Every structure is written in C-alpha cells, then in structure tokens.
Amino acid sequence: MVPWPLEPEPVPGMDEEMAVCDVITSPGTLLSEDVDPLLIRGVPLDLCMQSWGTHFSTAESKNVNTRMRMSYSLSRTTDTIDCFLSHDWQTSRWKKTVALLVIFNSVPAAVTSVLVSTLASVLLCFDLLPGGWITGGCLGYFSFNLVFFFWQRLRRILCCRRTMVFFDRICIAQHDEHLKQEGILSLAGILAQSRKLVILWSPHYFTRLWCTFELGAFLKDSESEKPVEFLPVSVALQLLLQSAFMTALCLAVHISLYIEEAAAVENSSDAALLFFLIWVLPAGLGILPVLLHYGLQHLEDVQQLGEQLANFSVRDAGCTCCTVDHCDPATGNQLLCDRELIFRTxxxxxxxxxxxxxxxxxxxxxxxxxxxxxxxxSVLPMVGAGVPPARYRMALYLPLLTAVFPHYLHLGRVRLRGWGVEHWFMAYGAFAATALLFFWLCFFCCRFSVKKIRKAVPRWVVIPFLQSLILLLTFTFWIPFRAVLRRTGSSLAGGVVMSCMWLILACIYSTQPLRACRKIGQ
Structure with missing residues (x-):
C-alpha cells in the first residue's frame, strides 16, 4: 500500500486554496452525523417560499455573491428542523412552489373555508348574514384562497410558531467556501436532526446522487418512525388546475341560477342552463386541455419511477461537481467531490x-x-397508480363544494322553480356528485390513454378526444337527475336518482385503492 505523501509547505498567499484542496482529496473526509449545533440551521417556510419560490430559481443573476449572502442571512440556528426539503435542481421553481403550497397550506385552507361556509349557512338560516348568500359564497372562496396562498405569512402575523425547514441554498452558506464545506459535510447529521423528510419528486430525482443519499440517510435506520412526505410536483400542479376548473364551474352555477331567479318567468331555467353551458365551454376549452396535459405527464412520470428504483445504481447517479470537473464555473474555485464524500460515508x-x-x-x-x-x-405505496393523495384531493375539492351551499340554501328558502329546501338539497347533492365524477374521469381517461393509446397517437390528438369524452360523460351523468326532477317535481323520485348517482360514485372511488395495489404488485 502506497503511504499518503507528506503535505508540502504552503505557498504564501495560497492558504485558502490549499485548504479547499485538502478537503477534496483527504481520505478522512466524510459526511458526519455528529454535527456542531451551530451548523444546524433552518429557515421559516414563508421566507423559503417568498416571491413565488425565487430561491428555487436556477437563473443566473448579477451580484451573485451578494444574493447568496442575503439568502444565507434568512436562515438561523435551530434546535430542531421540522422538515428537510429534498429536491432536484432540474425541476421548475413554479412546480416546486405549487407542491409546497399543496403540502403545507391546502389542509388549513380547506378547514378554514369549510368552517366559514358552514357558519355563513347557519347565519343565512336565521337571516343574520348581511348580503345574504352572495356574502356567504364570497367568504368561502376568499377564505380558501387567502389561506392557501398566504398561510405561512398569516402564521407569522398571528405570532404562531413558524414551520422551520432545511433548504440547502439558504441554510448552507454559498458565499463562504469554508462555511459551505462545513455545511455539506454536516448534511447527514442535519438529516438525523430533521423530524420529517419532504420529497418534491420529479423524474430527475433518482438520477441525482445527493437526492438519493438524502432519502437513503433518512430511512437507513430500520427502527426510525420519522415520516416521509413524497409528492410528485406534477400531481400538485394537476390538483391546482382541477381546483381552477372547479372554481369556473361553481361561478357558472352561481351566475346561471342568479339569472334564473332574477328573470322570475317561466322557462327561465332553460335560458339559465344555456348560459351555464356557454360559460363552461370556455373553461373546458381553456383549462381542461392544460389539466389533461399535466395529467398525462404525471402518469408517464410515475411509470418511470418503478423502473428507476428497480434499476438504480449509485455509481450511475449524477452530481454537479463531476459534471463541471470540480471547478466552480462562477468563481473558478475547486469544488468538493460529492461522489467521493458520499461513497466514503x-x-x-x-x-x-x-x-x-x-x-x-x-x-x-x-x-x-x-x-x-x-x-x-416506502415510496411506491405513496404514489400507487398515480392517484393524488386523498387528503389533498379533498382539501382542494371540498371547500369549493361547500362555498356553493349557501346559494342552494337560499334558493330553497325562496322556492325557486317551486322547489322547496329538500329539492334544492338534492340538487346540491347531484351537483357535488357530478363534480367528483368529473375529477375521477380526468384521472381515469389520462391513465387509460397512457396505457392504451399514448404510444400510438400524439398528445395533440389525444387531448381533444379526452376533453370531449370527459365533458360528454359528465353531462350524461347529471342530466337524468335534472330531467326526472323537472318532469315529476317529486322529491322522492329526485332522491332516488341522486342516491343512485352517489352509489355509482362510491363504487368508482372504492375500487381505486384495489387498482393501486395491483399496480404496485405489477
């Protein structure tokens, strides 16, 4: 075995550069789990997400060193880290920001909006709500969007405990080479001090060495019960687009019913229905194609995940330092060899x-x-067959459905169309069932296309076909209820049709977990 050569005398003025080289080449350098408490740093989540995820941007800017110094000043030493954010740098900042909004803000937004809409409905029943149903509906939509986009800032304003996260670009000094080395060498220990790992997954994730090491370090202790949040960034964007389409649909319902009530003449419901369809058509042509595009992309990405994990080799994973030959393109300084560090660890x-x-x-x-x-x-069960997590689906669907309820309650009280409260309750139930069927159809049609059609037909042909099919099936599902209730006026007949709608919906949604399990086993 060749002995390690003696260190040469440092050249005057070259001490800092030699120190960097020592860290790169020293065989004793590795990622330690014993970390100086001063190196355990976190950043409040609201600062991490500020300016729509500007810290996730990879775009070059002037005064890079000043920007890095300012970013590092946002972090602080902390006893515990609530969440360690694991992500790759090839994915868009916008997708990551939307994913963080869904993970951290969607559930509080849903709870707030549902409570506000429920309170508004109760006040409406006792004629205590100024502005009537319009106020109730606006409060429901406004409260959801306010909390969804600004929940982390609201926590700061309300003096609540802020969520502390570890985000590499902010919590590891980028402007000081020595501090940067110490931060990188302490990553394993910082992971050990984190309560939860949040993975913003994209197809690039398991091709990056650091991403895989972070997940492996978090799960290597078989007795550890620390949670891992695994969310594909594509599914977060898909959920947000579904919410946008649902908002357009709810607005169409509000306006068409308002027109019908204001007209107060016979057959005004036909004119209102025509307006409803005219309003929904632009939403179907504008939002739905984008929604289907990202739905198809998400399911194609999920198909790659199983193959990536089955064929994974740490030797093939890429890292930036080796790509640039261990030389920082911006400063010309030598870089730590991430591959050597991780392999030694x-x-x-x-x-x-x-x-x-x-x-x-x-x-x-x-x-x-x-x-x-x-x-x-641990990962595949979280992703399953590509179905978005149930809690996030409900968090983005339920507030919009409850925000519509005060309007239906109002229509029952004024007996529009001669229908009482019980008739309008059934109409509301049919509307909610139709909306949930629409979301299921979006997922099912995308999955069917990826498995059966996509390989043979280009996407620009598939999307218009799926778009027409989804709108046709959704309308077909809803129209029998309207026809029966309008022809008979019987609450019993309408109740039977609405019950059948929910029974069909229950059968559809109850089979999703079984299909997901079969997908995992394939």
Whole structure:
C-alpha cells in the first residue's frame, strides 16, 4: 500500500486554496452525523417560499455573491428542523412552489373555508348574514384562497410558531467556501436532526446522487418512525388546475341560477342552463386541455419511477461537481467531490458487513439494495397508480363544494322553480356528485390513454378526444337527475336518482385503492 505523501509547505498567499484542496482529496473526509449545533440551521417556510419560490430559481443573476449572502442571512440556528426539503435542481421553481403550497397550506385552507361556509349557512338560516348568500359564497372562496396562498405569512402575523425547514441554498452558506464545506459535510447529521423528510419528486430525482443519499440517510435506520412526505410536483400542479376548473364551474352555477331567479318567468331555467353551458365551454376549452396535459405527464412520470428504483445504481447517479470537473464555473474555485464524500460515508455505514463479505464495493451494493428494496416499499405505496393523495384531493375539492351551499340554501328558502329546501338539497347533492365524477374521469381517461393509446397517437390528438369524452360523460351523468326532477317535481323520485348517482360514485372511488395495489404488485 502506497503511504499518503507528506503535505508540502504552503505557498504564501495560497492558504485558502490549499485548504479547499485538502478537503477534496483527504481520505478522512466524510459526511458526519455528529454535527456542531451551530451548523444546524433552518429557515421559516414563508421566507423559503417568498416571491413565488425565487430561491428555487436556477437563473443566473448579477451580484451573485451578494444574493447568496442575503439568502444565507434568512436562515438561523435551530434546535430542531421540522422538515428537510429534498429536491432536484432540474425541476421548475413554479412546480416546486405549487407542491409546497399543496403540502403545507391546502389542509388549513380547506378547514378554514369549510368552517366559514358552514357558519355563513347557519347565519343565512336565521337571516343574520348581511348580503345574504352572495356574502356567504364570497367568504368561502376568499377564505380558501387567502389561506392557501398566504398561510405561512398569516402564521407569522398571528405570532404562531413558524414551520422551520432545511433548504440547502439558504441554510448552507454559498458565499463562504469554508462555511459551505462545513455545511455539506454536516448534511447527514442535519438529516438525523430533521423530524420529517419532504420529497418534491420529479423524474430527475433518482438520477441525482445527493437526492438519493438524502432519502437513503433518512430511512437507513430500520427502527426510525420519522415520516416521509413524497409528492410528485406534477400531481400538485394537476390538483391546482382541477381546483381552477372547479372554481369556473361553481361561478357558472352561481351566475346561471342568479339569472334564473332574477328573470322570475317561466322557462327561465332553460335560458339559465344555456348560459351555464356557454360559460363552461370556455373553461373546458381553456383549462381542461392544460389539466389533461399535466395529467398525462404525471402518469408517464410515475411509470418511470418503478423502473428507476428497480434499476438504480449509485455509481450511475449524477452530481454537479463531476459534471463541471470540480471547478466552480462562477468563481473558478475547486469544488468538493460529492461522489467521493458520499461513497466514503456509505463505506463507514456498512463497514461491519463489508468486513464480513470481503467484497471491495460492498457498501455500494448495500446502498443499491436499500434503494431498490426499502425505498421501493416506502415510496411506491405513496404514489400507487398515480392517484393524488386523498387528503389533498379533498382539501382542494371540498371547500369549493361547500362555498356553493349557501346559494342552494337560499334558493330553497325562496322556492325557486317551486322547489322547496329538500329539492334544492338534492340538487346540491347531484351537483357535488357530478363534480367528483368529473375529477375521477380526468384521472381515469389520462391513465387509460397512457396505457392504451399514448404510444400510438400524439398528445395533440389525444387531448381533444379526452376533453370531449370527459365533458360528454359528465353531462350524461347529471342530466337524468335534472330531467326526472323537472318532469315529476317529486322529491322522492329526485332522491332516488341522486342516491343512485352517489352509489355509482362510491363504487368508482372504492375500487381505486384495489387498482393501486395491483399496480404496485405489477
């Protein structure tokens, strides 16, 4: 074995550069889990997300060093880190920001909006709501959007405890080479101090060395019960677009029913229905194609995930330092070799089993096995067949449905069309069922297209076909209820049709977990 050569005498004026080279080449350099408490830094989530995720941007800007210094000043030392944000730098800042809004803000926004709409409905029943149903509906929509987009800032204003996250660009000094080295070498320890790992996944994620190491370091302890939040950025955008389409649909309902009530003449419901269809058509032509585009993209991405995990090799994962030949393009300084750091850390993790096996690269083989087996069992169930997580679906659908309720309650009280409160309750139930069927159709048609059609037909042909099919099936699902209730006027007949609608919906949604399990097993 060739001994490590003696260190040469430092050249005057070159001490800082030599220190960097020592860290790069020293065989003792590795990622330690024993971290100086001063290096455990976090940043409030509202600052991390400010200016629509400007800190996630990879665009070059002037005064880079000043910007890096200002970003680092946003972080602070902390005893605990609530969430460690794991992401790749190839994904758009906008997609990551939307994903963070869905993860951290959607549930509080839904709870707030539902409570506000419920309170407004109660006040409306006792004629205590100024402005009537219009005020109730506006409060429901406004409260949801206010909390969804600004919840983290509201927590700061209300003096609530702020969510502290670890975000590499802010919490690791980028302007000071020595501090940057210390921060990078402390990543394993920072992960150990984090309560939760949040993964903003894209198809690039498992091709990046650091991303895989972060997830592996978080899950390597088999007894650890720390949660992992795994959300594809494409599904977050899809959910937001579905919410936008649903908002347009609710506005169409409000305006068409308002026109019908204001006209107060026979057959005004036909004119209102015509207006409703005219209003929905632009939403269907404008928002729905974009929604289907990202839905198809999401399901295609999920198909890649299983293959990435099954064929994963840490030796093939990419890292920026090796791409630029360990030289910072902006400053010309030498960079730490991330691959060497991670490989040495893996060797320390598995040194006992490596001695038993005698295999040279046993630590790399063990880490590959961790990714392929442990991560496959923990990640794939979160993604399933590509179905968005149920809590986020309900968080984005339910507030919009409850915001419509005060209007239906008002129509029952004024007996529009001669219908009482019970008739309008059934009409509201039919509308909610139709909206939920629409969301299911979007997912089902996208998945069917990816599996059966997409390989043979270009997307610009598939999307108009799916768009027409979804709108046709949605309208077909709803029109029997309207026809029966209008022809008979019987609450019993309308109740039977509405019950059948919800029964069909329950059968459809109850089979989704079974299909997801079969997808995982394939």
């Amino acid at each position: 893996l060797k320390r993790w598995y040194r006992n089993s490596a001695l038993d096996s005698g295999e040279k690269d046993h630590h790399l083989v063990r880490f590959d096995a961790l990714v392929r087996e442990r991560l496959s069992s």
